[in-house]
Amino acid sequence: MTRLNHQDKAKEFDKWILWKQEGDKDAELDLITRFLPLVTKVANKLAIGLPNTVDKDDLISFGRFGLLDALQKFDYTRGLQFETYAMWRIRGAMIDGLRENDWIPRTVRDKAKKIEEAYIYLEQKNMRTPTDSEVCEYLGLTEKELQQVLFDTSLASMVSIDESVGDEDEQKTARHTYLVDELTPRPEMIAESNNMKEVLSKTIDKLPEKERLVVSLFYFEELTLSEIAEVMNLSPSRISQLHSKAIFRLRSSLTRWKSQLM
Template identity: 25%
Template structure:
């Protein structure tokens, strides 16, 4: 019985690194009347990297894929040793990945079994995608999408997300100038292919030219992913300079990664500069714009943030030169603006502070405990005001009803709304002159020492 007709072709295909040992066991099994299925089933499960389809780039795409050495054509299989798996969750993750790949390989073998010999010749001449050194698990999203996807299923996450992220991106090897140019050329070809495909109908995309353009577009996506992964450490190094300014470190890295993506899309390799030199400016811009939009409790427009930063730089420089804090007039001459504008910009740059900010080593007191409430009533004043009201009421009770009513309405002692002589006259049915005379007579009585002496203490 031939080994190729075994009942587990997918499992045999999943262990290419042990082909020689499997054949030896198969020969021994044949002599001992042992079925090859059992021999193949004993082959250790392995984790394989996704393989790029073996197609040639079209002539209209601008170039053909560059030939590489035979050593680089095949990606070595990464064996999952038992001691590398730390817990049951990681074992289940490996099994799931292996089962998905076994099913995909079984479908492919069933479709291409009749042309197996021709496919082997094509695969030996095609160019495989070289994965980053030390990359994580790579698997296909589906049968139609062959862009490698980084998976963290078996990384063994810890409680520190920053440490996990740095450990993950550190596994991707750095690129030299020649590799950056090669990836940039593939990205450019992929963008060109995507533009052509966007103007093609569905039937044209199914043609030979359309399929070739689709492969070039996917190859450009793979090159873009590789260039991004190899430069993630550059984002981390730049994001460290902006810590402690209102945004979390991981948020700064995320915004910097968006700038890195923009740099990859706009990088022109024909200028002769390294990619890191070009990407640094895009990463810085993305981080600073994010800080201007998100770092402050009260958002300040981007153009005003630039003015605030410029004022801070000039102020620090003048502090070093003069040995003291510069005055608004000195800053205005340096910044070409009025002193009033300088003071206004300085107010914009102040960051709000929470009243619940703890103070001291123990944090027993809060910042709000030290702030005076200007609208709060002092207890001593409140008691004195209450006693004054009672004293006034006792003095008014010593007057006649009309006299007390005129004084209350004239000075607003009841409702806090003083009234005019005409309004009081209309209330009592007399003229305003009569009300004036009553007021004058009553005030003379109140100024008498027998009555005013009790109120003099409240004037001090």
């Protein structure tokens, strides 16, 4: 999508007003048409790390529902960037759609859970990020087997931004509320969010160099896994493995941080 100049932004804002305040269906259709390419953009990026059995057309179909949901829930009066908000919603809808249609086999989910538990246990036991050899020894795997499991669980390591988080006895909160300021946050929410960002920042800094670079290029520079593979001169499958390991390490740090709050 091309960048808008000041005049185009004003026109787009007028369309939000026409639709949200006056119910103009033509304005709604214009907005849908304008932002529809976001769905294909997200689908292309997400499909890189998925098995060939996943049809990109299915991703696009799921993503369209995410776009419509984003359009309905977006508060245009806050002056936020719709594209950023929508892309998280679209990606979440695609992952939710894959999960609901059983794209991830139970065995793959089980493997992902065991690896995540291994990272959490070893992180807490050794008070540092575990090495691949330590994880392999704990799980009784060879390093080659671990790399294959990480590749197989690349989708399972992704999370939906609309998935509820929190303990069963706590009020559930969608993940995207940590990313998009839909409501004015309370002071304690700001403090918790800042602490979480600090934990993630420190954990990312401590990641092995290649994993840290993958996280930076994927989440901050918004490169696809294939583009990262070219930059790092590695195969896309290897990049997917590095991404999975980084996510498991980040999760283990957040779990330890949460346990210290209790």
